[in-house]
Amino acid sequence: MFFIINKQKIYTYLVSIITVILLFCMAGTLTKGKEIITTSSTNEKYLPIYKVQTEENKVALTMNCAWNADDIDKILEILEENNVKITFFMVGNWIEKYPEAVKKIYEAGHEIGTHSDTHPHVNNLSYEENINQLENSNDKIEKITGSRTNLYRTPYGEYNQTVIKASQDKGYYTIQWSLDTLDYTGLTGDEMWNRIKDKISPGDIILMHNGTEHTADSLDKILKNIKDKNLEVVKISELIYKDHYIININGTQISD
Numbered sequence: 001m002f003f004i005i006n007k008q009k010i011y012t013y014l015v016s017i018i019t020v021i022l023l024f025c026m027a028g029t030l031t032k033g034k035e036i037i038t039t040s041s042t043n044e045k046y047l048p049i050y051k052v053q054t055e056e057n058k059v060a061l062t063m064n065c066a067w068n069a070d071d072i073d074k075i076l077e078i079l080e081e082n083n084v085k086i087t088f089f090m091v092g093n094w095i096e097k098y099p100e101a102v103k104k105i106y107e108a109g110h111e112i113g114t115h116s117d118t119h120p121h122v123n124n125l126s127y128e129e130n131i132n133q134l135e136n137s138n139d140k141i142e143k144i145t146g147s148r149t150n151l152y153r154t155p156y157g158e159y160n161q162t163v164i165k166a167s168q169d170k171g172y173y174t175i176q177w178s179l180d181t182l183d184y185t186g187l188t189g190d191e192m193w194n195r196i197k198d199k200i201s202p203g204d205i206i207l208m209h210n211g212t213e214h215t216a217d218s219l220d221k222i223l224k225n226i227k228d229k230n231l232e233v234v235k236i237s238e239l240i241y242k243d244h245y246i247i248n249i250n251g252t253q254i255s256d
Contacts, residue, residue, distance in 0.1 A: 046164035048154070048174035050251030052203040052239050058232050059204045060239040061086040061223075062177065064153065066119055067211030069098040074216040076108050082223045085110050087236040088210075089153040089175075092117035092137035099144050106145045111235040113151030113175065114138055123158045130166035151175055151236055175236055176251060177207035181222070184209045189218025193225055200229060203239070203252075 063075070065088055079086060088105050090112060095102050106112060116122065117137040122130055134152060142148045152172040154163060159174065167174045179199060181192040192214070196206065208215055226233055244256045 046161050046168060047247045047249075047251055048159055048164060048176045049205070049240055049247060049253045050176045051178040051205060051253070052241070053252050053254045054203045054239070056232075057202050057230055058234050058239055059200060059202065059206060059226065060236045061206045061208065061226075061233045062113075062153070062175070062236065063088045063215075064115055064207070064209045065090045065094050065098075065101075065211070066115060066209070067094075069094075069101040069211070071210055071212075071216035072098075072101045072104065075210055075219060076104060076110075078216070078219045078223070079110070080108065082220065082227075082233075084223055084233045085235050086233065087111040087113055087151065087175075089113040089115040089151070090137070090141070091115045091119045091155075092133075092140045093119070095137070095140040095144065102141070102144045111149075111151070111237055112141055112145065113149050113153060113236065114141065114172075115153050116155045119155040121156065121158060122154055122163045123160050125162075127162050127166050130163055131170060134167060134170055134172060173236075173240060173242075175205065175240075177205045178251075179204050180207045183212045183215045183218070186213045188214050189221045192218055193222055197225065197229075200226065200231065202231065205236070205239070 061084070063086060088110055090102065092114070094115075102112070114134060114137040116133045117140075118133065120133065122133065125133070138148050150172050152167050152174050153176070154174065157176060164174055179196045181187070181195060183192055187195070200206075208219075210216075223233060241253055241255050246254050246256050248254060
């Protein structure tokens with residue numbers, strides 16, 4: 001009798017242990033599933049696009065516009081000489097201050113995205129305030145170009161769930177970057193290229209700014225160096241997937 005009772009206890013313990021192990025395995029599987037971020041899940045963690053997984057030898061060059069417009073003509077001239085079209089992310093205040101620059105960029109065939117309306121710290125804003133930052137700036141883009149954008153780059157690269165959800169709910173693709181030239185710190189063209197030359201690969205999104213000390217005079221060298229690596233510089237809309245995609249925990253957009 002004593003042996004039977006203990007045998008039953010042992011059996012009960014084994015069942016309990018196996019049940020706990022199975023529960024842990026199930027939890028691990030669910031967690032693993034959330035490492036891939038879809039665009040349709042109601043419980044998803046919202047993420048912007050930092051890079052695109054692609055088999056094409058393409059990278060996107062992006063230019064943030066938030067300060068002056070003194071170098072816009074030179075930048076457009078260099079882009080034309082290199083037969084390259086890129087994406088300019090513009091702050092609404094900049095658009096109001098430099099409408100002719102916006103018009104020149106648009107008429108030259110480049111792409112325009114919003115960089116917010118007033119360049120605030122969007123993490124501190126409500127959902128509605130984030131919507132206003134997007135839509136007010138887009139209104140200004142439409143007033144000059146006649147069309148609206150669906151591309152958004154957050155100020156300071158900041159974001160949280162509220163910021164990305166507001167963007168996504170209004171139909172925007174939120175675009176970060178995988179390579180930063182740090183041009184706004186005053187680096188020379190050689191210094192900028194040295195930062196990215198060993199890292200650059202297909203699907204990268206490169207960050208630059210107009211209105212800096214060396215962006216305009218370094219742009220030609222950077223474009224030619226990228227071409228020498230057998231990479232084509234394109235606009236964001238020519239790099240990202242518009243639908244049927246996922247974004248992993250590293251911010252890489254992957255075709256689904």
